[in-house]
Amino acid sequence: MPLIRVEGGKAVVADDGFVSVADDAALPASGGAIVSLKRFQAERETLLGRNAPTGVRLTAAENPEALGDDVHRLSVVTLEFPAFNDGRAFSWARILRTRMGYKGEVRAAGHYIYDQLNYQRRVGFDAWATDRYGVADFEKAFAEITNVYQPSTDGKKTIRELRTAK
Amino acid sequence: MYRYDEFDAKFVAERVAQFRGQVERRLAGAITEDEFKPLRLMNGLYLQLHAYMLRIAVPYGTLSSKQLRKLAHIARVYDKGFGHFTTRTNLQFNWIKLVDVPDILSELASVEMHCIQTSGNCIRNVTADQFAGATPEEIEDPRPLAEIIRQWSSLHPEFVFLARKFKIAVGATEHDRAALLYHDMAVDIVRNAEGRVGYKVVAGGGMGRTPYIAQTMSEFVEREDILAYLEAVLRVYNQDSRRDNKHKQRIKILINAIGVEEMRRRVDREFAEIKRTGSLQLPAEELARITAYFAPPQFEALPDNMPFGDKAFEDWKKTNVARHRAPGYAIATISLKTVGQIPGDASADQMDMIADLVDEYSLGEVRVSHEQNLVLPHVRQRDLPAIFSRLQALDLAAPNSGLITDIIACPGLDYCDLANARSIPIAQDIAKKFADIGRQQEIGELKIKISGCINACGHHHAGHIGILGVDKKGVEFYQLQLGGSGAEDASIGDIMGPGFGEHEIANAVERVVNHYLAVRKDGERFLDTYRRVGMEPFKNVAYQEQMYAAHTG
Numbered sequence: 001m002p003l004i005r006v007e008g009g010k011a012v013v014a015d016d017g018f019v020s021v022a023d024d025a026a027l028p029a030s031g032g033a034i035v036s037l038k039r040f041q042a043e044r045e046t047l048l049g050r051n052a053p054t055g056v057r058l059t060a061a062e063n064p065e066a067l068g069d070d071v072h073r074l075s076v077v078t079l080e081f082p083a084f085n086d087g088r089a090f091s092w093a094r095i096l097r098t099r100m101g102y103k104g105e106v107r108a109a110g111h112y113i114y115d116q117l118n119y120q121r122r123v124g125f126d127a128w129a130t131d132r133y134g135v136a137d138f139e140k141a142f143a144e145i146t147n148v149y150q151p152s153t154d155g156k157k158t159i160r161e162l163r164t165a166k
Numbered sequence: 167m168y169r170y171d172e173f174d175a176k177f178v179a180e181r182v183a184q185f186r187g188q189v190e191r192r193l194a195g196a197i198t199e200d201e202f203k204p205l206r207l208m209n210g211l212y213l214q215l216h217a218y219m220l221r222i223a224v225p226y227g228t229l230s231s232k233q234l235r236k237l238a239h240i241a242r243v244y245d246k247g248f249g250h251f252t253t254r255t256n257l258q259f260n261w262i263k264l265v266d267v268p269d270i271l272s273e274l275a276s277v278e279m280h281c282i283q284t285s286g287n288c289i290r291n292v293t294a295d296q297f298a299g300a301t302p303e304e305i306e307d308p309r310p311l312a313e314i315i316r317q318w319s320s321l322h323p324e325f326v327f328l329a330r331k332f333k334i335a336v337g338a339t340e341h342d343r344a345a346l347l348y349h350d351m352a353v354d355i356v357r358n359a360e361g362r363v364g365y366k367v368v369a370g371g372g373m374g375r376t377p378y379i380a381q382t383m384s385e386f387v388e389r390e391d392i393l394a395y396l397e398a399v400l401r402v403y404n405q406d407s408r409r410d411n412k413h414k415q416r417i418k419i420l421i422n423a424i425g426v427e428e429m430r431r432r433v434d435r436e437f438a439e440i441k442r443t444g445s446l447q448l449p450a451e452e453l454a455r456i457t458a459y460f461a462p463p464q465f466e467a468l469p470d471n472m473p474f475g476d477k478a479f480e481d482w483k484k485t486n487v488a489r490h491r492a493p494g495y496a497i498a499t500i501s502l503k504t505v506g507q508i509p510g511d512a513s514a515d516q517m518d519m520i521a522d523l524v525d526e527y528s529l530g531e532v533r534v535s536h537e538q539n540l541v542l543p544h545v546r547q548r549d550l551p552a553i554f555s556r557l558q559a560l561d562l563a564a565p566n567s568g569l570i571t572d573i574i575a576c577p578g579l580d581y582c583d584l585a586n587a588r589s590i591p592i593a594q595d596i597a598k599k600f601a602d603i604g605r606q607q608e609i610g611e612l613k614i615k616i617s618g619c620i621n622a623c624g625h626h627h628a629g630h631i632g633i634l635g636v637d638k639k640g641v642e643f644y645q646l647q648l649g650g651s652g653a654e655d656a657s658i659g660d661i662m663g664p665g666f667g668e669h670e671i672a673n674a675v676e677r678v679v680n681h682y683l684a685v686r687k688d689g690e691r692f693l694d695t696y697r698r699v700g701m702e703p704f705k706n707v708a709y710q711e712q713m714y715a716a717h718t719g
Binding site: 060063084085086087088090091092094095098099113114115116118119120122123144145146147148149150151152159160162163164 | 171173174176177180181183184187188191197201204205287317318320321322323324325326327328329401404405409439443445446451452455
């Protein structure tokens with residue numbers, strides 16, 4: 001599945017470099033692996049000892065704080081949307097980026113829709129493995145509403161800041 | 167009043183274009199109906215029994231005459247010539263065509279209005295005391311903070327796919343006219359022991375099938391911290407709320423499941439974190455800037471001099487005129503509860519003519535109350551007789567504010583897809599029964615609230631007398647609840663027992679009211695008497711008809 005990443009404010013098609021590994025499947029011999037939180041906790045040493053980057057995927061019910069300081073040793077955190085109207089991952093992304101100070105990739109997985117792409121980006125998502133939306137969709141979604149009222153992790157100037165800067 | 171600047175205007179215009187795109191994608195089949203539904207709801211568009219219903223936001227219940235005229239215009243051009251003011255101080259149109267909606271939104275945008283977040287699982291339109299900025303009772307005008315909350319909550323990226331809807335109200339008086347304690351979250355503007363103004367925050371109130379009175383989250387939040395605090399509550403709610411059963415996903419359920427102490431602990435931790443990053447701190451200059459929009463109008467220097475008139479005018483004055491902060495001025499409530507009318511409905515012509523009144527007599531401003539009435543907030547006392555006679559000509563002069571015929575009723579089965587029973591005809595029956603104004607005055611303050619289903623849009627839990635419509639094998643029945651209150655003495659009404667038939671309920675209410683008149687002590691409202699004597703004596707009289715029928719049948 002193609003991977004879309006936001007790089008320098010632009011949506012681009014990127015090389016994934018990761019495979020999502022089921023709990024009962026063997027880890028790949030090389031290349032990045034994304035595993036469940038449960039597997040990460042069970043096989044932490046092995047995973048972090050591999051000569052390849054590690055990612056963890058979290059269900060909507062799993063708080064990323066469960067990763068503790070290990071989060072800084074991860075390259076990808078995947079947040080799952082079990083259904084597009086389950087918005088917990090918006091807060092998890094926010095917590096990853098602010099409270100935990102995580103700098104790696106936050107990837108959206110599961111069922112989400114075009115109309116959520118910009119909200120996802122604003123709270124800290126920067127990668128989407130998707131065959132439903134292409135780069136043009138992302139660019140369009142990001143441009144629909146020019147200015148914002150809330151500060152978020154995207155660092156975008158808020159309308160209040162724009163007003164005072166005038 | 168608040169006026170959009172270039173940023174607000176652009177934001178709303180882009181939101182209209184965004185919604186136009188969403189409708190187009192739905193019509194083109196690019197998204198499923200399931201995916202479209204929350205998008206249209208987030209823009210106030212419901213599919214009802216007969217047509218689409220569009221709910222327009224009236225932030226903190228404040229409208230200009232120009233906005234009211236635009237609503238009248240929309241009613242005339244796109245609907246059947248009337249609109250319905252709701253218990254969330256919004257206006258809804260019940261006969262809308264989907265294809266017209268983007269155009270209606272453009273019309274609304276031209277007068278700085280929108281439908282953003284009037285439905286859906288997001289932060290809803292913010293409400294406030296309808297007497298804001300006019301009543302002498304308030305610590306300060308609650309609308310500047312309500313406007314700040316409106317902006318903060320508009321398309322908040324983290325909180326547009328919450329577990330359920332989230333309603334916020336703001337008040338600033340000891341006497342609560344905005345039903346703060348029945349909201350998911352409410353801010354009460356208070357003064358602390360040192361005399362500093364700040365915010366008491368409550369959360370977890372709500373009606374619906376599991377009613378709760380809100381609990382105190384924080385006794386005092388400093389002014390500059392308020393958005394940080396509200397965001398902390400929302401974040402904890404968004405993370406921790408259940409998602410497995412839509413009837414158990416409001417914040418009230420979370421708070422009662424984990425306990426208010428634990429909720430406070432989680433919120434405080436998040437609050438500290440948000441404060442640490444500092445980005446949501448509200449600078450004093452920003453509060454001052456927004457407050458300036460709501461600066462009191464230039465009142466003339468007038469002496470207090472309340473005019474006297476004939477009995478009809480005096481009756482109206484007694485209930486529908488309230489004290490104003492400025493001498494020589496008054497607050498006048500326009501009842502949308504004329505006996506026989508649909509509670510909260512106004513025709514396009516009425517809206518236009520009220521807009522004229524607003525321009526001539528109320529400094530261009532009108533308010534919507536959660537009790538589904540309109541308010542002229544700033545009128546000269548000496549103009550009251552002229553206003554009254556104009557209202558009489560519009561059939562909007564019912565002298566019943568706060569009395570038994572000032573009934574809250576949801577649209578019910580006449581319109582609503584969710585309803586189990588009709589509300590409107592029951593409200594009309596009861597109003598007719600108590601139409602005599604002398605009798606209404608003798609009964610005094612008595613709030614009847616009617617919902618056509620368990621979702622409680624008609625606030626039946628908070629009625630001194632609450633009525634809940636239920637469906638029993640295809641037949642409409644009505645349960646009575648007594649002793650609820652949506653004011654500062656908030657309480658949830660007690661259910662009396664089995665429901666009454668549609669032709670019995672008004673009689674049952676009458677027997678309950680007559681019993682109150684027989685046993686009340688001096689100065690007691692119905693609610694006070696109920697709280698003193700309890701359900702039993704009322705129950706004994708309410709079912710007389712049924713008992714008689716059973717006896718003779």
